Amino acid sequence: MAQFGALTSGGVKRLTLAPEDKAARDLFRQWMEELGLEIAIDEIGNMFGILKGKNEDQCIGIGSHLDSVPTGGRYDGPVGVLGALEVTQTLIENNIKLNSTLVVANYTNEEGVRFFPDMMGSLAHANPNEVSNYLKTEDKNGITVDNALKEIGYKGKMKCGTINYNHFIEIHIEQGPILEEKKIDIGIVQGVQAIHWLKLTLLGKSAHAGTTPLSARKDTFYALSKLSCFARELCNEIDNQLITIGSIDVKPNAINVVPEEVVATLDMRNLSDANLQQAKNQLEKFMATDDSFSHITVQKEILVNVPAVTFNKEVVDAIDKSCKQLDYSSYKMHSGAGHDAQILATRYPAAMIFIPSKNGVSHAVDEYSSPEQIEKGANVLLHTVLHLDQ
Amino acid sequence: MAQFGALTSGGVKRLTLAPEDKAARDLFRQWMEELGLEIAIDEIGNMFGILKGKNEDQCIGIGSHLDSVPTGGRYDGPVGVLGALEVTQTLIENNIKLNSTLVVANYTNEEGVRFFPDMMGSLAHANPNEVSNYLKTEDKNGITVDNALKEIGYKGKMKCGTINYNHFIEIHIEQGPILEEKKIDIGIVQGVQAIHWLKLTLLGKSAHAGTTPLSARKDTFYALSKLSCFARELCNEIDNQLITIGSIDVKPNAINVVPEEVVATLDMRNLSDANLQQAKNQLEKFMATDDSFSHITVQKEILVNVPAVTFNKEVVDAIDKSCKQLDYSSYKMHSGAGHDAQILATRYPAAMIFIPSKNGVSHAVDEYSSPEQIEKGANVLLHTVLHLDQ
Numbered sequence: 001m002a003q004f005g006a007l008t009s010g011g012v013k014r015l016t017l018a019p020e021d022k023a024a025r026d027l028f029r030q031w032m033e034e035l036g037l038e039i040a041i042d043e044i045g046n047m048f049g050i051l052k053g054k055n056e057d058q059c060i061g062i063g064s065h066l067d068s069v070p071t072g073g074r075y076d077g078p079v080g081v082l083g084a085l086e087v088t089q090t091l092i093e094n095n096i097k098l099n100s101t102l103v104v105a106n107y108t109n110e111e112g113v114r115f116f117p118d119m120m121g122s123l124a125h126a127n128p129n130e131v132s133n134y135l136k137t138e139d140k141n142g143i144t145v146d147n148a149l150k151e152i153g154y155k156g157k158m159k160c161g162t163i164n165y166n167h168f169i170e171i172h173i174e175q176g177p178i179l180e181e182k183k184i185d186i187g188i189v190q191g192v193q194a195i196h197w198l199k200l201t202l203l204g205k206s207a208h209a210g211t212t213p214l215s216a217r218k219d220t221f222y223a224l225s226k227l228s229c230f231a232r233e234l235c236n237e238i239d240n241q242l243i244t245i246g247s248i249d250v251k252p253n254a255i256n257v258v259p260e261e262v263v264a265t266l267d268m269r270n271l272s273d274a275n276l277q278q279a280k281n282q283l284e285k286f287m288a289t290d291d292s293f294s295h296i297t298v299q300k301e302i303l304v305n306v307p308a309v310t311f312n313k314e315v316v317d318a319i320d321k322s323c324k325q326l327d328y329s330s331y332k333m334h335s336g337a338g339h340d341a342q343i344l345a346t347r348y349p350a351a352m353i354f355i356p357s358k359n360g361v362s363h364a365v366d367e368y369s370s371p372e373q374i375e376k377g378a379n380v381l382l383h384t385v386l387h388l389d390q
Numbered sequence: 391m392a393q394f395g396a397l398t399s400g401g402v403k404r405l406t407l408a409p410e411d412k413a414a415r416d417l418f419r420q421w422m423e424e425l426g427l428e429i430a431i432d433e434i435g436n437m438f439g440i441l442k443g444k445n446e447d448q449c450i451g452i453g454s455h456l457d458s459v460p461t462g463g464r465y466d467g468p469v470g471v472l473g474a475l476e477v478t479q480t481l482i483e484n485n486i487k488l489n490s491t492l493v494v495a496n497y498t499n500e501e502g503v504r505f506f507p508d509m510m511g512s513l514a515h516a517n518p519n520e521v522s523n524y525l526k527t528e529d530k531n532g533i534t535v536d537n538a539l540k541e542i543g544y545k546g547k548m549k550c551g552t553i554n555y556n557h558f559i560e561i562h563i564e565q566g567p568i569l570e571e572k573k574i575d576i577g578i579v580q581g582v583q584a585i586h587w588l589k590l591t592l593l594g595k596s597a598h599a600g601t602t603p604l605s606a607r608k609d610t611f612y613a614l615s616k617l618s619c620f621a622r623e624l625c626n627e628i629d630n631q632l633i634t635i636g637s638i639d640v641k642p643n644a645i646n647v648v649p650e651e652v653v654a655t656l657d658m659r660n661l662s663d664a665n666l667q668q669a670k671n672q673l674e675k676f677m678a679t680d681d682s683f684s685h686i687t688v689q690k691e692i693l694v695n696v697p698a699v700t701f702n703k704e705v706v707d708a709i710d711k712s713c714k715q716l717d718y719s720s721y722k723m724h725s726g727a728g729h730d731a732q733i734l735a736t737r738y739p740a741a742m743i744f745i746p747s748k749n750g751v752s753h754a755v756d757e758y759s760s761p762e763q764i765e766k767g768a769n770v771l772l773h774t775v776l777h778l779d780q
Contacts (some may be wrong), residue, residue, distance in 0.1 A: 070642045071596055071650070113644055176601035193600060197645055206461060208752040209634035209657040210583060211566035211726035214625055216750055221635055222622060228615035235604055244599035245611055246645050250638045252460050254503055255587055255655040255693070256727075257636050257753045260461075265645040267599040303645070336601035337646075360606055362598040363647045 001027065001066070001082060002074040011365025012074055016067035016109035017045065017145070022152035024066045028081065028106055035089055037104065040163070041156025043131055044124040045149045048163060049104040051088055053389075054097060060385055061165040061348070062087060063105030064172060065121070065340060069113050073367020075173045075374075079355065081106050083171040083378040090382060098389045103163055107340045108154075114139045115148075117197075117304045122343035128161035167315050167388045168350040170341035171377045173369050177360025178333060185328040185376050187354030188319050191311050192335040192342040193240075193269040194276045197304035200224075203297040206252060206260035218295040220262040221250060226292040227283070231266065234279050241279050242269045242336065265303070271334050273308050309342045312349035315388065319353055322383035328376055337362075353380050391417065391456070391472060392464040401755025402464055406457035406499035407435065407535070412542035414456045418471065418496055425479055427494065430553070431546025433521055434514040435539045438553060439494040441478055443779075444487060450775055451555040451738070452477060453495030454562060455511070455730060459503050463757020465563045465764075469745065471496050473561040473768040480772060488779045493553055497730045498544075504529045505538075507694050512730035516737040518551035557705050557778045558740040560731035561767045563759050567750025568723060575718040575766050577744030578709050581701050582725040582732040583630075583659040584666045587694035590614075593687040596642060596650035608685040610652040611640060616682040617673070621656065624669050631669050632659045632726065655693070661724050663698050699732045702739035705778065709743055712773030718766055727752075743770050 004027075005012040005020030014020040025047060032039060037049035053059075064080020084104045091098065107125070112118020115137045124131045135146040149155035174180075179187050204218030224245075231243040244267040251261040266283070270276035287293050323330035333354065335342070341350045355377040358368040394417070395402040395410030404410040415437060422429060427439035443449075454470020474494045481488065497515070502508020505527045514521045525536040539545035564570075569577050594608030614635075621633040634657040641651040656673070660666035677683050713720035723744065725732070731740045745767040748758040 069644055069647055071647075112646070118646070174601065175598045177603070177606055195600065205751075206754045207750075208565045208727055209636055210585065210632065210659045210728065211564065211752060212750060213567070214622070214632070216567055219634075221638065222618060225615040225618035225622075225635075228612060229619055232604070232612060242600065242604070244609075244646070244648055245615075246599055246640075246647050246649060247643045248611065248638060248640045248649075249643075250636075253637045253639075254459055254753075255636050256502075256508075256634070256657050257459060257461075258634055259636060259638075260754070267646050269600045337598055338600065360597075360602060361595075362601060363644075364596045364650070 001078050005068065007071065007365055009365040011367065012068050012072055013070050014066065014068040015070065015114045016111065017114065017148035017152055021067055025106065025154060028066065031085060032104065035092055037088070040158050041154060042158040042160045042162065043156060044121055044134060044145065044160055045108040045154040045156060046121045046125060047106040051102040053099050053101040055099045058100035059103060059163065059165050060100045060388055061103045061105055061163070061168040062381060062385065063107065064170050065107045065110035067109060067111050069111050069363050071365055072363055073365060075367050075369050076175065076362055077110060079173055079369065079374055079377065080171045083374065083381055086378050087382045087385060100166065100389045102385065110340055115145050119338055119340055119343045122340035124160040126343050126347040128159060131160045165344065165348040168341060168344045168348050169315060169353065169381060169384055170339060171353045171355065171381050172339055173357045173362060173367070174354040175337050175357055175362035179331060179354060179356035180358065180360065182331060184331040186323050186330040186380055187333045188316060188323065188330050189311060189335050189352035189354055190316060190332055192309045192339060193271050194273050194308040195304055195306045195338050196268040196276060196280065198266045198268065199301040199303050200264050200266065201299040202262045204260050204295065207258040209256040209258060212258060217258050219258050220296055221259040223292040223296045224262050224264055226290060227286065230286050231283065234282055238275050238279050240271045241275060243267070243279065269336060271308060306338060309345050311345055311351035315349055315351035318384045318387040319351060319380060321387055322380045325383055326379055328380065353377055391468050395458065397461065397755055399755040401757065402458050402462055403460050404456065404458040405460065405504045406501065407504070407538035407542055411457055415496065415544060418456065421475060422494065425482055427478070430548050431544060432548040432550045432552065433546060434511055434524060434535070434550055435498040435544040435546060436511045436515060437496040441492040443489050443491040445489045448490035449493060449553065449555050450490045450778055451493045451495055451553070451558040452771060452775065453497065454560050455497045455500035457499060457501050459501050459753045461755055462753055463755060465757050465759050466565065466752055467500060469563055469759065469764055469767065470561045473764065473771055476768050477772045477775060490556065490779045492775065500730055505535055509728055509730055509733045512733035514550040516733050518549060521550045555734065555738040558731060558734045558738050559705060559743065559771060559774055560729060561743045561745065561771050562729055563747045563752060563757070564744040565727050565747055565752035569721065569744060569746035570748065570750065572721060574721040576713050576720040576770055577723045578706060578713065578720050579701060579725050579742035579744055580706060580722055582699045582729060583661050584663050584698040585694055585696045585728050586658040586666060586670065588656040588658065589691040589693050590654050590656065591689040592652045594650050594685065597648040599646040599648060602648060607648050609648050610686055611649040613682040613686045614652050614654055616680060617676060620676050621673065624672055628665050628669050630661045631665060633669065659726060661698060696728060699735050701735055701741035705739055705741035708774045708777040709741060709770060711777055712770045715773055716769055718770065743767050
């Protein structure tokens with residue numbers, strides 16, 4: 001799968017609905033067809049491979065996503081999709097017929113790099129009323145999700161939300177260092193951090209870098225710098241708070257001109273909705289009161305605002321039981337990243353299985369989990385499916 | 391002149407050797423020809439209009455530049471070129487025959503936006519040995535200065551440095567607020583700040599914004615933010631120090647990825663070479679010792695390094711005398727910006743005449759000096775030329 005969008009540095013660039021994503025989808029579809037699964041594609045390009053069970057009323061979903069960030073790794077997403085496929089193949093090869101219908105899923109645009117918001121496919125699945133808005137979303141070149149889907153042949157006919165899971169389980173790499181540091185096989189994910197994405201546009205005034213005294217400047221980049229330092233202080237003060245400034249665009253971006261405009265994003269996360277709110281309040285207060293902002297106009301746009309999620313106890317317990325059966329070491333933890341299972345959990349009982357990430361690295365080309373670690377994750381998924389099927 | 395590259399917002403975008411610059415040059419040449427001046431163009435496209443004097447051994451140069459920054463005003467540069475032309479026309483219309491040959495000049499690429507370094511034309515005039523290097527310089531699209539000159543028909547045959555000034559005088563807008571605040575007609579410029587342009591490439595590691603603990607991050611943008619705040623502290627501590635971070639490019643520039651690379655520029659200026667060196671030393675020390683840089687690799691490139699310049703006393707005195715004769719208020723000051731006269735001063739006796747800038751604004755579309763203020767500058771230039779001619 002990693003051949004599609006392969007970077008010479010070892011990682012992948014497989015932006016959602018790009019030609020590389022189409023190639024990955026085509027291969028995934030071929031593999032599902034080879035297993036005899038029924039293929040369904042919904043309006044937003046979510047792909048499903050369906051293995052009918054004995055009982056039409058029961059349904060277990062397993063899967064993740066195949067898209068990546070621009071300098072991404074091979075494992076973030078595909079481990080969950082291909083792990084789900086492997087579990088399905090194992091059931092078929094061993095003639096194990098489930099009571100539940102088993103659905104293998106690949107969700108569209110989990111990463112949110114090309115189109116806002118991230119986790120768009122699972123959001124559309126859990127909130128079918130929002131689908132028409134998502135389809136109109138444009139990338140930087142003005143191409144809508146709808147047109148991008150049609151261009152690669154993945155605009156499906158099935159209405160979003162048609163598939164009703166009784167349970168949903170996602171395997172994913174941890175994307176952090178905890179499991180590796182603790183030498184643990186499996187992370188049993190209890191819930192997901194709240195995520196808040198804020199886009200700030202700071203408007204000041206361009207001015208000559210050599211002749212304009214500091215007191216006469218409306219320096220948007222200096223204001224952003226001070227905000228960035230303050231945000232780091234907040235992370236040290238507020239429990240479990242993370243703030244990242246990842247995207248920065250400056251105008252006119254000339255060496256000898258004080259920047260008149262800065263557009264920057266803040267990615268804010270916390271296990272606790274209350275703590276996150278506290279961080280947001282303090283940032284607001286800083287921008288309203290700090291000297292560096294006194295001549296700067298601030299425009300704010302909330303791009304993403306997802307509250308903290310607590311996963312379903314029945315699914316979490318099934319994962320826990322499976323780890324014990326298999327004699328794998330496990331650790332109960334929260335996810336720092338957003339995931340499709342987090343979104344689906346707002347509508348269906350869901351939980352996640354984490355496997356270790358080498359050096360905690362993710363969203364980078366040297367992301368790595370070993371075949372043995374991935375195998376353990378897939379074994380836990382298989383046993384969890386069997387437990388939930390009863 | 392402001393029609394060439396006119397922006398709807400009122401300013402101009404007339405990058406050096408672009409079609410807009412060619413159009414401005416063509417009109418300037420036409421005006422010089424209408425006055426009967428002899429036209430000469432050197433290898434780097436510097437344009438000269440020559441009015442022969444009685445004494446072949448004496449030469450006074452007056453002029454500035456016609457190029458602009460991307461969101462520039464109408465006055466930075468053209469006031470000095472057109473003011474020089476007006477002085478020449480006045481001498482001709484009044485049948486005043488000078489002893490000295492008078493040369494009206496338009497220097498190539500003063501702004502340094504399209505090609506490095508800035509003040510390239512005057513540098514080539516003062517340092518003819520460097521011309522071949524300047525001609526090879528490429529813009530972002532790989533077009534060399536040499537090819538850009540040929541494309542617009544301004545690759546001249548005259549060797550750089552052929553014209554030997556006995557004195558050079560440049561009128562320019564102040565680009566700062568001092569004259570306006572003090573309600574002064576004319577700034578008599580004693581010298582120019584030292585300028586140091588440093589390009590920094592910070593190399594860290596991209597990482598997931600939601601799962602990577604602060605302690606495991608190699609966050610290049612946080613390092614730049616802290617450097618930016620420290621640079622502002624230095625400006626407050628060291629006399630006459632200015633530091634501007636005007637250009638910032640971040641990779642991969644994604645909301646949920648800790649930036650693995652930042653390329654940023656520092657524009658550092660001071661009246662005193664020693665003070666500027668102190669600021670440079672302290673920034674070096676900060677990057678070597680601050681925690682935010684402990685896991686960051688820093689690559690440095692010096693783009694421009696021009697020591698402070700003290701202007702010629704004879705020329706400064708002639709400007710001073712002219713202001714008194716004309717009963718204009720005047721103020722002895724230093725220039726915060728780099729200018730062609732600063733470069734020419736390294737080879738020829740030179741000085742500058744400043745006129746007020748409304749609100750101190752420059753390198754911005756609402757740059758403004760009134761016709762009356764410009765007229766006073768040109769009158770001082772006329773009288774200064776007459777004094778130096780004797």
